[in-house]
Amino acid sequence: MDKTATRKNGDGIFRALTMLFAFSILIILLIMAGEMVWESLPSLRKFGWGFITGSDWDAVQGSFAALPYLYGSIVSSILAILLATPLSVGTALFITELAPHKVGVVTASLVELLAAIPSVIYGLWGILVMTPWLQTTIEPFLIKHLGFLPFFQGAPYGVSMLAAVFILMIMIIPIITSITKEVLLAVPQSQKEAAFALGATRWEMIRMAVIPYGRSGILGAVILGLGRAIGETMAVTMVIGNTPQISLSLLSPAYTMPSVIANEFAEATSKLHTASLMEIGLILLVVTLVINFMARLLLWSVTRRWKGGTP
């Protein structure tokens, strides 16, 4: 009798404890967001919308505007996504549909290993290996053959928007590949057999049954990759050149939101400077939250359809 009562109590305590843990995460997030709004109030009051439309960032004059950082973050991430998506989807298709089982398993774990490499190591590799190679080989090639385009004009510095795009591309391939792989694995066998039974080749089967079925899930994976790219700090800071300018040329150095926060926080002395960095952080938080929310929504809509049984 006594024992049953104790056990019931234990259950209640366990429940309360886990609930406390779960809510504390939510509360931490809310406190952080609130704190960031509070800390960036001076900048919000002083610059208003001008903060995201202007491009002047001058700590001495005390005038701050974030457009070059916003531009750098969004352009580098979107270009990285455009390059990484076909590579990742191709890899995921190879793993799930084409490779012999064992080769697929090994490839999948190698790709996931890429995600485990600390980003500072990507940055180091970027500075020591990739940027010199860009400067001596790739960028001169682009200038020579595609130099008539506004995207490939100027001198080859090595550190550039292009370098950031490449680093980000490599860093987001694992996340897009592994989520796409899960999405493709969830395509019902009955769909693939339907295509095969109509006389489809493997490639036609993929186009007919696998890709359309997984489309929104793959889109979700891409958006999650975008969120990761926008938030990436260390590796990008090391290769992008950290120059707050808006230039169409991918060979010019640029700057991103996480990079400016990481670079300037320690030496921000005036209240307005700190507040401006906080506001950049706030913009970054909002952008990543929105992107993640969209990705979850898409992935959720897919899993819900799967749970409805085989269509």
Place this chain on the structure above:
Amino acid sequence: MSTKIRLDNLNIHFGANHAVKDVSMEVAENSVTAIIGPSGCGKSTVLRSINRMHDMTPSARVTGCIMLDDTDIYSRSVDPVAIRRRVGMVFQKPNPFPAMSIHDNVIAGYKLNGVLKKGDADEIVESSLKRVALWDEVKDRLKRSAMELSGGQQQRLCIARTIAVKPEVILMDEPASALDPISTLKIEELIEELKERYTIIIVTHNMQQAARVSDVTAFFYLGEMIEMGETRKIFTNPEKKQTEDYITGRFG
């Protein structure tokens, strides 16, 4: 009637599991052959070997010979894709492509032949849907998703999709087992009509269905073909005791 398909000493293994043992049978052109037997007797496995569906299962090993007219379909020089265009298949659960419209589902397989003019596509869609008696029910919503149809309509759509490719043989793997009685009846009537143009092999759990739709019935048990003969004879006067026990409901 001439022989359309001939199975000769067919054996199918999945790893160490010997699923189909020494099966030999002949299927006449433009006839309906039913394969019956308890679950796990290998009837679906045999069916799926006739359009090389086991190719996608790495552990499956098929030995023996399956002739489609004069073609040994497991010969090295034969392209399985070409075989599957001659031997279509309808599955247990209706499996239309969810991202495609009704129109696009019907034309999906035919389109693989190459580009086709819009007029041609519409014609094939209409004639295929008419042949499965679905045209009147869907002609006003061809652009809508196939998922809006009922289960029975989806299954007839899948049959339309199969015949649009103009196969010679249609394999049906328990095509009505997921459907209600009225839809089942419609599928059975359809099979009756389709046999004028196609050779049909149907696997079914439902013995009344086999008796209603088929000309010839084969009874499978534990991976072996026990008996095969004219449907009327199998159901009234079977030669083997096991067949009799099964059709009278003593096991299975």
